[in-house]
Amino acid sequence: MNISNRDKFYIYERDKRRCFYCKKDLKYRQITLDHYFPKSKGGTKEIFNLVLSCKKCNRLKGNKIPINYEEIIIIMFKKAYIDGMIKCTKLIVSNLELKKEIFKVNRIESIKPNFVFQSNNMRFYIIDNTIEKIVFLGG
Ligand SMILES: [Zn+2]
Structure with missing residues (x-):
């Protein structure tokens, strides 16, 4: 994903260094960024559409659109x-x-x-x- 380190670090801090979904603590090198409104449905990589996610939750969420x-x-x-x-x-x-x-x-x-x-x-x-x-x- 083409996102600057500054933006990535911002999201890391904003989401309190935890997976947005399962709340597991994540080291910086462990993180993935998930498109909250899925990329496959047109969600862009704006900072407000990316959340910190562990690999497992990112995979499980797939292209589902969160209800909220x-x-x-x-x-x-x-x-x-x-x-x-x-x-x-x-x-x-x-x-x-x-x-x-x-x-x-x-x-x-x-x-x-x-x-x-x-x-x-x-x-x-x-x-x-x-x-x-x-x-x-x-x-
Ligand atoms: Zn998780």
């Missing part, structure tokens, strides 16, 4: 943003407004070909851990 994927991915997206792991290149609102709005994200609008998160007011298009586009919604 939307909730979990939104939490991890917000955390990644707070932790400075999500960039925003085209800032059309102030940082403060952006932060407030990201906290209000309550749904995933789409996953393919890239993740799109939505609050009641804005839609955020994410490519390579970067907010590439912001669309204002009516109202």
Whole structure:
């Protein structure tokens, strides 16, 4: 998987050095990264869609879609943003407004070909851990 060591180490710490599924403690060299929303179903390797996994759980999960994927991915997206792991290149609102709005994200609008998160007011298009586009919604 083409992911930087920085991102990999971030996920290792974020998931408290434990398998996301079975909670087993993992040494850095033991880890695999699992696409929470499966790669085979269109889930990309954004930092908020990768979780720490032991080899066994990764194999067992296969291409199943977790029932709570939307909730979990939104939490991890917000955390990644707070932790400075999500960039925003085209800032059309102030940082403060952006932060407030990201906290209000309550749904995933789409996953393919890239993740799109939505609050009641804005839609955020994410490519390579970067907010590439912001669309204002009516109202
Ligand atoms: Zn495990």
